[in-house]
Every structure is written in C-alpha cells, then in structure tokens.
Amino acid sequence: MPAPSSSSPIRVAVVNDYELVVAGVAAVLARHAEQVRVVELDSRLPVASDVDVVLYDSFGQPQGEMIDVPGLVSSPDARVLIFSWNVQPELVEASLKAGAAGYVSKSADGEALVDAIQRVHRGETVRPADEPVEQPVVGRWPGEEQGLSPREAEVLALICQGLSNQEITERAYIGLNTVKTYIRSLYAKIGVESRTQAVLWGVDHGFRPDRSRRLLHDADNG
Template identity: 60%
Template sequence: MRTGSPIRVAVVNDYAIVVAGVAAMLAAHRERVKVVELDSGLPVLTDVDVILYDTFGQVQGDGVDLEDLVHGSSARVIIFSWNTQPDLVERAIVKGASGYLSKALDGEAMVEAIEAVHAGTIVLPRDEAGGTVDDPSAERGAWPGREVGLSHREAEVLALITQGLSNQEIAERSYLSINSVKTYIRLAYRKIGVTRRTQAMLWGMQNGFEPDRIRVVDAEASEA
C-alpha cells in the first residue's frame, strides 16, 4: 500500500465518454486519488492500486472477468453501477471484487470508498434496500446520448441494441424485466426520433453508441 501519495486509479468501460465522465467526478480530489489510466475496450497496463469498473453496457455481477481486469497485478477492483440488487452485489464480492458502489454517489463519496477499499475494507452500496437506481435527480457522470435527453437507462439499452443484443439479452445483461426494457426502448426511440430497431441501431452507430478501443495513460504514470 502506498502512503503519502494519491491512490492510483484506472477507470474501465467500453465507452470513452463514460470513463471520461467518471474521471471528471474524481478530478477535484487529485491530492487523494489520481486517475492514471482510462481504458475503453482495452486491458489495464499501468501499475495501479484500484481499478474502477463502470458497468454501463457491460456484463455485471459474477459475469465480470476480474482476472482479466487486474491482468496479474495486485490491484483491487471496484464495481461502479446503477444496479445494486443484493444478490448481484454478493456475487460480485464472492468472485473477488473489493467494492461495489452505486452511481448515485458524488465524487467525494466515491473517493472515500476508494480510500476504504485501498485500506483493505470491503465497501458495499449504502442503500441497504438495494435495487436499481432510476432517479433522474441522482444521475451523475456522462454517457452517450445524454446531450439529446437520454437517461442513463435509456442510453444503456440503446447501447446494447447498437451492440446487436435482443430484448431478452438486454434484460439479462442489465438485470431489468423484459417489460422495463421495452419501456426504455419506447422512451429512447421517441427522444431520438426513430420507430424501428434498424433505425435505432443506425442512429446509435452514428452517435457514439458503438464500443470504443481507446487507452489514455497519464504521462507521469509510466515513469512512476
């Protein structure tokens, strides 16, 4: 464990805008947490203390390949998600995650959780009831389509459509009921002005909903 220096963090998700949004939330706390690598669709290469895995459009729970994330390092993994169902959280922790955070947290709370995980504490969502956070007032960070009014859930469903998943696969990936998936699809279609799935997929491909393959490394990190 490093002492007297910021905790080194990598943020991971398949969408560059998502990882950049998470990094921006932590930017005001550079003296405590230093984001040294942002990875979209690529493995973490820098020696970091904590890997923050954002679940937007990704596999979740025990489906997360933690060994692939840590890439043989001693980094601890924190799952950052809107889905905080107790069974989902439990499976992620049992598989080896060191923390599971709700996306309703602000930057200060995230940093406190990262510090706790770095110190060896298992951190769980503060909402003991668990569930799926879906309060527009709690939405933080960034995601594709936010500029046109898509909520985080609508954007995630559209991202999965763009990836070619069926409604049932989307429900299984995002831990939503099939009826909820259909509701989010209707709302998203209305906001982006389409009526058919093929139109939605085309719109998604033209508006940043295809997964990225980008790595951004802090220049100082490679020298540390």
C-alpha cells in the same frame, strides 16, 4: 512505477467500453487529485499501468458473475471496485464472489466515490445501500446531449451491441416489460421506428464501443 507511499494519491484506472463514460468518471475524480490519481482510461483494452484500484463502470457491461475480474487487473495487488446503478443485493454479492473488492452506487457523489476507493485500497469490502438507483449523480453517458436518460442510453447501447430484449434484461438487470418501455421512450426521443434505425442512429451518436487506452501524466490530473 513505484508503489505509492501512505501520503501519495491512490492510483486508479477507469474501465468501460465507452470513452465518454470513462472520461466523465475521470473528470469527477480529478477534483480529488490529492486523494486519488487517475493514471489510465481504458475502453475494451486491459489495464496496462501499475495501479492500486480498477474502477469498473458497469454501463453496458457484463455484471455480477459475468465480470472477468482477473482480466481487469494489471497487478496482483490491484483491487477492483464496481461502479453501477444496479445495486440489487444478489448482484452485489455475485460481483464480490467473482472477485471484486467492492461495489459503489452511482448515486454516490464524488466524495463518496473517493471514500469507497480509499476503503477498498485499505482492504475493506465495500457494499452500497440496497435501494435501486434510477439516475446517477456523477458521470456521463452516450446520448445524454440528445435527452436520453441513463437507463435509455444503456438499453440503446446494448441494442447496438446486438443483444435481444431478453439478453438486455439479463445484462442490465431490469424486467422485460421495463426494457420494452425504455425502447419505446428512446425511440420517440431519437426519432426512429425500428431496431435497425436505432442502431444506425446509435453508431452516429457515440454508441459504438470504443477501443482505446489513455495513459495520463501528472499534469492531466492537477
């Protein structure tokens, strides 16, 4: 695939283990097709297309120094932008040290997200504001239709991945007591009383990590 001209849309791949998450982000970016063009959606598969920017949604994913940035890119010129509601300065800096080119908060609307993609593509290092974010403005998550908040959904996703409460605190960058609070609240919302029941519910409601790749044609982004 030839490199885009200065007037061509920036080619973007959206990466996360959950198809619903990547599809939600792609839908937001589709409204800005003159500036960015989503050419690939990946869940637990490496990016295969020649892209300019890999947008890594951190929902339920390794973060900071644990991000395998080289494993995300398909070409030496592609740059990785982290999209997360965890914006602690130390986490942002660890992500940049791991090789990410930028970091944008999920409090950003579609225009701000596109602006971050453009800045990263120009070679800038992008950092978010320091304030923590509880609710994303854009995107979707498993369990949304059942009333789970983004944080509750992420905790359930990590439970379904087999993580202990302590491991969830390390992955999601929230305190242990906060994890326990989210577990109590999500259990009440989905009507379960145990971890095993929560996992079984999660498997039936989109919390099993997907393994897929979707290559998009121009018509998908018009």
